Amino acid sequence: MPHSLILNLLPQSPIYPQFLTGRHYHALFLTLVSSVDPALGEYLHNSKADKAFTLSPLQIQQRTKPDHYSLQLSHQKPIPAGTPCWWRVSLLDDTLFSKLTPLWLNLNPEHPWHLGSANLYITSIQGTPQSIQPWANACSYAQLYEQASESDRALNFLFATPVAFRQGTYDTFLPTRECIFNSLLSRWQKYSGIELSNISFDSIYPSCFNINTEIVRNYDSKFIGCIGEIGYRILGEIEPNTIKQINALADFALYAGIGRKTTMGMGMVRRR
Incomplete structure (x- = not known):
């Protein structure tokens, strides 16, 4: 069953542009996986095959309906501490989703994750579509x-x-x-x-x-x-x-x- 999940994030320190790249997003996801299943994290890290997940660039949260035509691909300036952000993770098979279920169920909003030198809190996760967030969904x-x-x-x-x-x-x-x-x-x-x-x-x-x-x-x-x-x-x-x-x-x-x-x-x- 594919899932398109929105992770709402709150940085506790500035996120500098050099850490807002695809490789850093990939490393952050593998860190999340390894926190609940180190062997799976290592497997995904080493695998050269097509992988059962996709990631988005980090986006700054908007309070109004977003521009649906594009997403922000890069940042020229640091994202300041305390700026609400979101990050899309999609999962393409039930095995990967079930492995990560303990992470979603036992989410600690005070546990810091790291994107480069920045500390991030995952404040919530969305899995269903909303008017201001069309990228969240799930369907078998x-x-x-x-x-x-x-x-x-x-x-x-x-x-x-x-x-x-x-x-x-x-x-x-x-x-x-x-x-x-x-x-x-x-x-x-x-x-x-x-x-x-x-x-x-x-x-x-x-x-x-x-x-x-x-x-x-x-x-x-x-x-x-x-x-x-x-x-x-x-x-x-x-x-x-x-x-x-x-x-x-x-x-x-x-x-x-x-x-x-x-x-x-x-x-x-x-x-x-």
């Missing part, structure tokens, strides 16, 4: 599939953090239908337990887009990705079951993310 794979439309031909995505895809030995930043839906299908087949057989993406065509490239920096390296909005339509005489399967994958994007480096804040996507 069976529900995702059953609720997927057999008639909706519009597939509109928001790329909230940069999306990139690996092709051979190089990266590509253009979100073609093959890149997007093969990325989603790969993660669906790995974690859902629901086989999508004989699915084809040949009927999917771009209908609109407003996209740009964006650079993400980590230490001395950098990655380039695509950010913005893109829409596709399913065209032609297509079986309802095929439309349903494609819609299930599009709905799954909220949890799975798309493309590379999703465990370091890239590829954070949701359907609009």
Whole structure:
């Protein structure tokens, strides 16, 4: 069962920009995992395979309805102590979620966690959507599939953090239908337990887009990705079951993310 969880955080000391990178977010998550299951934390640290979680960049909490078009990717100035922040963690399988259940159930709002040199308190965790927080949700794979439309031909995505895809030995930043839906299908087949057989993406065509490239920096390296909005339509005489399967994958994007480096804040996507 995939979960999209919002961890509400309160820094007790300034968080400096050099610690607000994908690698530091990845390290913080592994610290959380290791606090309840050291062996699992070590396994996730060493594993080179596709991992059953995604992370967002750290966001400063807004009291009004947020701009849904993008998230803050980097910070030029330190985040001051006492600034309410949030951080999205999505989990793609029940095993990982159940391993972390003791952490959620026994959350100590006075236990400090570390992001670089800063101390953070986790004040609460959201797992259901709210009007000012559209990134929180939970839904079983069976529900995702059953609720997927057999008639909706519009597939509109928001790329909230940069999306990139690996092709051979190089990266590509253009979100073609093959890149997007093969990325989603790969993660669906790995974690859902629901086989999508004989699915084809040949009927999917771009209908609109407003996209740009964006650079993400980590230490001395950098990655380039695509950010913005893109829409596709399913065209032609297509079986309802095929439309349903494609819609299930599009709905799954909220949890799975798309493309590379999703465990370091890239590829954070949701359907609009």
